Amino acid sequence: MQVPANFTQLLTEWRSGHPQALERLTPLVYDELRRLARNYMRAERGSHTLQATAVVHEAFMRLIQANVALQDRGHFFALASRLMRRVLVDHAKSRSRMKRNSGVRDLLAEETGEILPPIDFDVVALDDALEGLQQMEPRLAQVIELFYFGGLTYDQIAAALGTSAATVHRDIRLARAWLLNEISGSGSA
Amino acid sequence: MIPRARWQQIQSLFEQLLDTGENERAVHLARACGDDTDLRSSVESLLKSDARREDVLQHAIGEAAESLLDAHRDRLIGTRVGPYRIVSILGHGGMSTVYRGERDDSQYKQTVAIKVLQHATLHPRLRSRLHSERHILATLDHPSIARLIDSGDLEDGTPYLVMEHVDGVSIDAYCDSRTLFVRERIELFIQVCAAVQYAHRNLVVHRDIKPSNIFVTEEGAPKLLDFGIAKLLAPESLSHTLPVTRLQERMLTPENAAPEQVLGRPITTATDIYALGVLLYQLLTGRSPYRLLSYSQLQLERAICMDDPVRPSHMVIAKLN
Numbered sequence: 240m241q242v243p244a245n246f247t248q249l250l251t252e253w254r255s256g257h258p259q260a261l262e263r264l265t266p267l268v269y270d271e272l273r274r275l276a277r278n279y280m281r282a283e284r285g286s287h288t289l290q291a292t293a294v295v296h297e298a299f300m301r302l303i304q305a306n307v308a309l310q311d312r313g314h315f316f317a318l319a320s321r322l323m324r325r326v327l328v329d330h331a332k333s334r335s336r337m338k339r340n341s342g343v344r345d346l347l348a349e350e351t352g353e354i355l356p357p358i359d360f361d362v363v364a365l366d367d368a369l370e371g372l373q374q375m376e377p378r379l380a381q382v383i384e385l386f387y388f389g390g391l392t393y394d395q396i397a398a399a400l401g402t403s404a405a406t407v408h409r410d411i412r413l414a415r416a417w418l419l420n421e422i423s424g425s426g427s428a
Numbered sequence: 429m430i431p432r433a434r435w436q437q438i439q440s441l442f443e444q445l446l447d448t449g450e451n452e453r454a455v456h457l458a459r460a461c462g463d464d465t466d467l468r469s470s471v472e473s474l475l476k477s478d479a480r481r482e483d484v485l486q487h488a489i490g491e492a493a494e495s496l497l498d499a500h501r502d503r504l505i506g507t508r509v510g511p512y513r514i515v516s517i518l519g520h521g522g523m524s525t526v527y528r529g530e531r532d533d534s535q536y537k538q539t540v541a542i543k544v545l546q547h548a549t550l551h552p553r554l555r556s557r558l559h560s561e562r563h564i565l566a567t568l569d570h571p572s573i574a575r576l577i578d579s580g581d582l583e584d585g586t587p588y589l590v591m592e593h594v595d596g597v598s599i600d601a602y603c604d605s606r607t608l609f610v611r612e613r614i615e616l617f618i619q620v621c622a623a624v625q626y627a628h629r630n631l632v633v634h635r636d637i638k639p640s641n642i643f644v645t646e647e648g649a650p651k652l653l654d655f656g657i658a659k660l661l662a663p664e665s666l667s668h669t670l671p672v673t674r675l676q677e678r679m680l681t682p683e684n685a686a687p688e689q690v691l692g693r694p695i696t697t698a699t700d701i702y703a704l705g706v707l708l709y710q711l712l713t714g715r716s717p718y719r720l721l722s723y724s725q726l727q728l729e730r731a732i733c734m735d736d737p738v739r740p741s742h743m744v745i746a747k748l749n
Contacts, residue, residue, distance in 0.1 A: 272496065291493035292486060327492040334495060362492035365485060375435060387489055409443055415485055416442070416477040423477075 246302055247311075250318040261325065268326050271298040296390025299323050313399035317381060320389030327388070328366040360422045368421040372414060379414040386411055434467070441471045446478070509542055509588060510578060529590065540577060541593045543657070544586055562589065565656045568630060572623035574643075574653045594651045596643035603711055613711045619650050621704060628697045632656045635695055637703035638684040639710060683716045687733040690725075713743040 246267055253260035272294065303312075303319045373380040378400075385391045385399065386407075393404040393411075400407070430438070441460055445453050453475070461468035504514045504527060512529035519526045524545045531538040562579040569575065578590035597605070599620070603613050620642060624634065634641075634655050641653045686702035688695060709717045717737035721727055738746070 291497050292490040294497060295489075295493045327489065327496065330496045330499070331492045360484070360488055362488045365488050375430065376439075383485075387485055409446065412446060412478050413439060413442055413474070415483075416474040419477040419480065419484065420473055 247315055250315060250322065253322070254318050261322075264322055265326060265329075268298065268302065268322065271302055292390070295323060295327070295388075299389050313401075316385060316389060316391060316395070316399045320384040320391070323388040324366065324369075324384055327362055331362045364422050365418065368418045371421060372417060376414075379410055379417070382407060382410045383414045383418070437467060438470050438474070441467070442474050442478075445471065445475060504544065504582075509582065510580060510590065512540055512542060512590065514542060528593065539593045541574075541591045543589045543591060543654075544582070545588065564630075564632065568627060568632060568655060570623050570626045572619055572650050572652060573627065573655050574651045576655075589657070591653070592651075594643040594645065594653060596645040596651065598640045599642040599644050599650060599707075600639035600710060600714075602644040604714070610712065614708075616644065616648075616650055617704075617708055617711060620652065620707070623650070623652050624700050624704060627652075627655055628700070633695060633697055634700050634703075635689075636681060636684070637700055637707060638681050639707065642707075682720060682728055682732070683718060684710075685728075685732060690728045690732045709737065709740055713740050714747065715743055 246264070249260045249264045249267075253264060299319055303315055369380050369383060372383070381400070382396060385396045386393075391399070393407045396407045397404040441457070445456060448456065457468055457471065461471075502517065505516065507514055509529060511533065512531050514527045514529050516528045517525060518528050518541060524543050527542045527544065529540045529542040531540065562576065565576045566579070574592040574594050576589060576591055579588065581587050596602070599616065602608075603616070608616075624637070627634065632655060634652065636654065636657075637652075643651050643653060645651065682690075684703050684706045686699045686706075687693075688699060706717055709715075718731045719735065720731050
C-alpha cells in the first residue's frame with residue numbers, strides 16, 4: 240500500500256495549528272479504512288466491535304509506519320491517535336449520536352460479587368470526558384488515546400512516552416476508572 | 429475541577445490500593461483517609477470502576493468503528509456502476525454484497541442485481557480467472573437461468589457482476605406458501621433440472637444448488653441464480669494454496685453439499701446432480717437429508733459421506749406423527 244508521503248507532514252501542520260490540514264488528513268484515514276474494511280467484511284462472524292476496532296488499529300499502524308524516523312515515532316503516534324479519535328468521534332456525531340451503548344450487559348465485579356449498574360455511553364460521551372481528563376492530567380488522556388484509539392501496546396506506549404510499561408498499565412487503570420465515573424455521573428473524584 | 433493537591437492524593441492512594449485484597453484495602457483506606465470521607469469515597473468509587481470486568485471504553489470505540497466501516501459498506505449506494513445506479517442493498521454474503529441497481533435512461537428501464545465481490549481482490553490469480561469465467565457465464569442463455577448481463581471493475585479495482593434481477597421467492601418458500609402438491613413440486617423440479625442440463629451441456633457447473641439459489645416468479649417460473657458464481661468465490665484450483673481445514677473456502681452450503689465437496693475432491697457435473705437430489709428431498713419432505721449437528725469436518729464427513737438418509741416417505745410420515 241502507498242501511504243501518501245505527506246501524511247506525516249500534514250499531521251505536523253495540523254498539530255501546529257493549521258485546522259485545514261485536518262480536512263486533507265481525514266480522507267487519507269478513510270481511504271485506508273476502506274481498503275481494510277474489505278478484509279473486515281470477510282469475517283462476518285464473531286465479535287463485530289472487536290473486529291472493527293482491530294481494523295481501525297491496523298489502519299493506524301499502516302498510516303504511521305510510512306516515512307517516520309524512529310526517534311519521531313512517539314510524537315507521531317500521539318498525533319495519529321488524536322486523529323483517529325477525531326475521525327471516530329466526528330463520524331459518530333454526524334450520525335446524530337449513535338444508538339446508545341446497549342450492548343454492555345450488567346457487569347459483575349468478581350472481587351466483591353457486587354452487581355454494578357450498566358454504563359450507557361458512546362464515543363461522543365467518551366470524547367467529552369477525555370476533554371475533562373485532558374484539562375486535569377494531560378498525560379492520562381494521552382495514554383488513553385494511544386491505547387484505545389491507536390491500539391498501541393503497553394510497551395509501545397511506554398517507549399513513546401519514555402516511561403515503563405508498569406506505569407502505563409497503572410495510568411490506564413486510573414484514567415479508565417476516572418472516565419467511567421465521569422461518564423456514568425457517579426464521579427465524586 | 430479537582431484541586432491539584434487533592435487529585436494527587438487520590439491518584440497516589442488509588443495506585444497503592446490497586447492490587448490489594450479487600451480487607452487490606454479497607455484498613456489502609458481508613459488509616460489514610462481518617463475523617464476525610466470525601467477522599468475516601470473518591471478513591472473507593474475509582475476502585476469500584478476499576479473492578480469492572482468488561483472494557484466499556486473498548487466497546488464504545490468498537491461501536492463507533494463498526495458504524496464507520498458499515499458506512500463504507502453502504503458507500504456504493506447512490507453511485508453509478510456502468511449504466512446502472514445503485515439504489516439499495518439486496519443482501520450480504522460472506523464474500524460479496526448484492527445491490528439493487530437501476531437503469532433509467534432514455535433507452536431502457538431495467539432493474540438488475542449487482543454483485544460486488546470482496547474476496548477476489550485478495551487473490552491476484554483469482555482476479556485474472558474471473559475475467560475469463562465471466563465471459564463464459566455471460567453466454568448462458570436459458571429462460572430458467574438468471575442471466576449474467578455485464579461485469580467489470582469498480583474504480584478501485586473491485587470486480588462486480590451485473591445479473592438479471594429476479595422478482596420472486598425461493599423455491600421452498602414458494603412451494604410451502606402455496607401448499608403445492610407433490611406433482612406440482614416435481615413439475616417445478618423438472619424445469620430446474622432442464623436448466624442445469626442446459627448449463628452442463630455448455631460445460632458450466634453451478635456448484636451451489638440449493639433452495640435459496642432458486643427463485644420462483646409470481647408466474648410460477650423457476651430461475652436459477654448465481655450459476656457458476658460459486659466457482660469464482662471458492663475456486664478449488666486455489667485450494668492447494670489454502671489450508672485444507674478452511675472448509676468455508678471450499679464449500680458454501682454444507683446442507684446441500686455433495687460428498688466430493690466435503691472431501692475437497694474435484695467438482696464435476698455429478699456434484700450438481702447430487703445437489704439436485706438433495707433439493708428434491710428438501711422439496712418433498714421439508715428437511716435436509718443430512719442430520720448435521722455441527723459444521724466440523726468430522727461431523728460433515730459422517731453425515732454427508734457415510735450416514736444413509738432417512739427415506740423421504742419415512743421422513744414425511746415421521747413429520748406427520
